[in-house]
Amino acid sequence: MTGAPAVEAVNTSKRFGATTALHDVSLSIAPGSTHALVGRNGAGKSTLVSLLTGLQSPDAGVVRFDGEPAPPVPDRAAWRRRVACVFQRSTIIADLSVAENLFLNRQGDFVRWGPLRRRAKQLLDDFAVDVDPAARAGDLGVEQRQLVEIARALSQGTRFIILDEPTARLDATAIERLFVRLRALSATGVTMLFISHHLREVYEVCDTVTVLRDARHVLTAPVGTVDHDALVTAMTGEAVGLTTVGARPPVPPETQVALRVAGLTLRGSYTSIDVDVRAGEIVGVTGSGSSGKVALAETVGGLRRPTTGTVTVGGRTVTPGSVPAALAAGIGLVPHDRHREGLIPLLSVAENATLPIAASFGPAGYVSPTKLAATARAFIDRFDIHTSGPAAPVSSLSGGNAQKVVLARALSTAPSVLVLINPTAGVDVRSKESLLDAVRTAAGTGTAVLMVSDELDDLRHCDRVLVMFHGRVAAALPAGWSDTDVVAAVEGVTR
Incomplete structure (x- = not known):
């Protein structure tokens, strides 16, 4: 030693x-x-x-x-x-088996599949990983x-x-x-x-x-x-209290329902979900990974087609399983994985942030560079996006700033409903604060917000929190809930 x-x-x-x-x-x-x-x-x-x-x-x-x-x-x-x-x-590598991934580039010139899987099984057992070596890694x-x-x-x-x-x-x-x-x-x-x-x-x-x-x-x-x-x-570099959340004035009960989810079921994910979100209200949804919360948000955002039930915005039914229909109905979405679903890496910050409204920058498919850049600069200022400029590739941004671009795009159409899935995952404390401030500002102008999150600090910004357990809403917690209340409900414990 x-x-x-x-x-x-x-x-x-x-x-x-x-x-x-x-x-x-x-x-x-x-x-x-x-x-x-x-x-x-x-x-x-x-x-x-x-x-x-x-x-x-x-x-x-x-x-x-x-x-x-x-x-x-x-x-x-x-x-x-x-x-x-x-x-x-x-x-x-998703299309290879677990065993192939474990010994990638180490399996030798001639692969003997039986011994390879046995070695993989022994390795997984050594580290108490309960996975079938022959399973497709992407599953x-x-x-x-x-x-x-x-x-x-x-x-x-x-x-x-x-x-x-x-x-x-x-x-x-x-x-x-x-x-x-x-x-x-x-x-x-x-x-x-x-x-x-x-x-x-x-x-x-x-x-x-x-x-x-x-x-x-x-x-x-x-x-x-x-x-x-x-x-x-x-x-x-500053002495700040980042976890303090200012009180939001309550949304009057007579406020119009902006988003209504009625009898929504997606086989294998969730069953008979009913949720109303009023204009200007922030409703949080949380639960374990198997609770169905992400699938519910993706259904509302048009990424999934429900087995039964309806999503209505402003009293009008949204065509299920269609992102264009959701956008046309007034739904903005911040998806679960910004890398795979939220950004186009080869496009610029400006192009990513303004994608849903590009048609407004000129006639017959023409995009005016001046209008594009001006709108993008306004978004950069509004959402505090740290970048060298609108033309910078979005792939050059840090995680927090990339997530701000995703949020800017979701809000670019001035949606009546904003759906967010883990909006602050993988971002720093300052970016988290900026993102949540932007969400509160949107709600303050009348946007109904449905925010799925595993983060208690995100949920503190909500007017109420729904906890899902095994595909159903198990608890509805009003503002003022304690951490213990949420954790207990997530784990299926009645208090």
Whole structure:
């Protein structure tokens, strides 16, 4: 035992053209510890991860593992033995089996399927992952895919894993199961770097926290010595109370119903859902991953066709299972996965934000560049989108700013109904505040809001919260609910 850190970056810097992505940043992670890396979108976290995984080499400084210099960047096999990263966006290949994913590029020139599946079964059993090795990987749930990725990483010999927003798409029960596994791995000496925008998780599973801000190192300290407010201040540079939610005036009971969901059923997801949302009201929906909440929101937004039941907006029935019909009826949607469903990466910020209203920028399909840019600049200012300009590719944005573009597009048509699915997942604390402020502003102008979220801080902005359990509404909680009330209802416990 040398006593050297398991992983360290020493005075590392990285530039991309005129942009300084990382400036003189150092990080030291003790063997067997779980070390949190936090910061706002654009703080430099992704760049540091690229250095620690060998995807980039630093312009200055060094990276070491167990006191030894990192391998050359081209030596991918050596990097895989030292570090693995489970990214927020899965690297599992959907059309291959679980066994093939576990031993990708390691199965040899001639594949013997029986032994391969037996080795995969043994590996999964070693890490208590209850998945069929022969199953198609694309049929796995989010939680199962993450566990397969962790098992694959450890099977290659590394004892250092980077977890990039591992809980962003998990429900509360799946998150707790993941944390149990992470604690068990830590007890066996596995070292982890845990990246999250959810500060509660940092306090729950991490030993030490490092904060980056504006590409610089701000703070490293034991988690137990830094309270929530101090951590937020380090991330933002300002002393603020981000969890305080101002009271909204109640929506008068005689206010017109803007959205009515009646007898909505989607076989295998939810049954007999009835919900009324009045103009200007924010109604939250939460529940476990199997509750049907996401499928309900996607049905209202036109992404799914219900088995039975109706969705009406302003008293007019919406053609089911049609996004164009939902848009025409006055429904704006912020989908579950902004990468797959919310953005077109090859288009600009302006084109993404104004997609539903592009026809208004000129006759016969012609889009006036002047009108497009002017509208986009107004959206950039209104939603506080940090970008170099309307023409910048949307793929260049941080997660929080990309989500603001998705919200801007949903509101571009001035919809009478706004449907949001986990709107603040994977975004930093400041972006979360901006997004929720924009939602409250929309409600203040009369937009009815249906917000599905696993985040209690999101739900605090709602006038009432519906809790779904096994496909049905199990509880309706008025404003003033406690965290215990929501958690108990999500878990199916009657209080």
